[in-house]
Amino acid sequence: MSSKETMLQSICQYKKQSNTPLPEHAGFATIMYEDLFEQFSTALTSVGGKAVLLEDKTHLDDAIRAIAQEAEHIVCNVEGCGLSSDDGSKYATPHDVAHVDLAIVRGEFAVAENGAVWLDAASVRHRALYFLAQHIVIVVDKTQLVSTMHEAYERIGFDKAGYGVFVSGPSKTADIEQSLVIGAHGPKSGYVFLV
Amino acid sequence: MGHPELAAKFTQDVERTHWHDKALWFVREKRDRASKSIPEWEALRRKAQQIKTHTMENLDTYLEAFEKNAKAKGIQVHWAKNAEEHNRITLQILNLHNAKKVVKSKSMLTEECHLNPYLEEQGIEVVDTDLGERIIQFRKEPPSHIVLPAIHLKKEDVSKTFQEHIGTEAGNNDPTYLTRAARAHLREKFLGADVGITGVNYAIADTGGIVVCTNEGNADLGATIPKVHIASMGIEKIIPRLQDLAVFTRLLARSATGQPITSYTSHFHGPIEGGEMHVIIVDNGRSPILGSEHYSQALNCIRCGACMNTCPVYRRSGGFSYEATIPGPIGSTLEPCKDLAKHKTLPYACSLCASCSNVCPIRIDLHHQLYFHRQDVVKAGLLDKKKERALGFAGWLFQHPKVLDFCGKMARKVVPHLPRWMMYSSMNAWGEHREMMDFPEKSFKELYVERQKRKQS
């Protein structure tokens, strides 16, 4: 008997017969936020990130430059942002993006309750870009804000891309005596621009 | 050694015990604030419990659905009955790629399987990449907590360890400085690795993908730079639908550290360009727990660690006193399920205060389970002989009220006048660690009778 068969047999032998139904929907009436941006911004700030609301795309480049003056090697896949013509797709391996100072990437939508943004890897060639870049700026359409994770998961699918990630702020750790240090292995800062 | 002896060792350093207690209470308070920010928190917990219970009752169906959907996405799925098989499969995959360097992100399952020493014996370099895990890996210690693996260490300890292993400045205890040094050191490891191994927080049956949650981004780097990603999961990690994740991602980080969500919640549904992705599904003693009357809910655990942070015993005895991969209340019920004789002291590492059950995001009845385990320990004849005799005598005494009254009366008269050396001798196990209580002049029964008489007159 294969291990799979042995394991399934063991599970069938032991599992309980009583039948707890699967709730029809995981979601249910939940907390609703009046001002989604306000809540998103508060949540993101609490985890070490920062949210910026912009009128339109005309000032996007300046706004990003203002927070990342030193960044030399920039990769950008956001339409309407002119800080770099390199969208990262020319690199053959993830190792080649190890020197990126700043990644400016498209976020699909943002979640108010926890300051997370959904990044769908259909828009980048190397997933590692999100984590290897020293700094990250995520640009999201300001109409794409949802209240909670229940709404968020309704918008996600994996037919196009084999990978997607919720990013909430920069990478961080509190493994040394519970002191919070921003920038563990991944990006040392995490800005979200809602445009 | 059992829990009491190991705990005694930990509590010898009184100051450190208090410090450890406070550090965990700090996390517990953050959890409280985070949970109170969601008005539907209790409803979420009930929903999570229902989803998990349903899943465990139909586990075979969901595991098979997961396999089918994962394969369709180009993921290779393996099944391992036990730790040994899990390690063998991992090694096979590594050998196939001639891999010599592995970066690993935190996974309690690989810890349980003792994967690191197994691979190291084969000449493979395994680097734990979670900062806390890397610290304890240097120190050749196991994790003392499932979410905060190095919670038992002070920054001075970390500084010394790093000085020795990665050459940081002597006496520089600044957490930011130390973290930055580890960042540089680990970046090299990520970029030089052949294979990345991660754990699995959730496996989704209807999409055939897995989810990994971290704050540091280490699992993400490990799974997106090397060509090969191996993810190890226990059979209980499965959830039916993508939408169910909404419930669990809302509960997990808030319960674990008080954050609204982890910095990264990565959903892997296939390998990177030109790469391979493998998932190993592991039983290793889990399936028999599915059928147990009292303990089956323990398999619903999502490993948030909240029960440890709140446990008054864990906070004061430290993770190592449990001598188990998973310490704290959930470890104290899971480990005896697998080997009662070996872990017979764990159900007693509990004050039955029920705080663990109250904070558990999946509403696992942890304190009930520990209480049932105690009865199992007695039934199996595993109770310490001294305790068994004492309890046997107490049981007999309570069945003979006249004798009990008489003994009580004598004790109240005699004990307060006994010299200390006589009271606190080896005869009195209670007094070994505590002061005896003050003996009242009258028993409750006597007071009650007097009161009734007064009422009547």
Ligand code: SF4
């Ligand atoms: S038993 Fe509950 S509280 Fe404890 S780690 Fe598991 S899910 Fe968290």
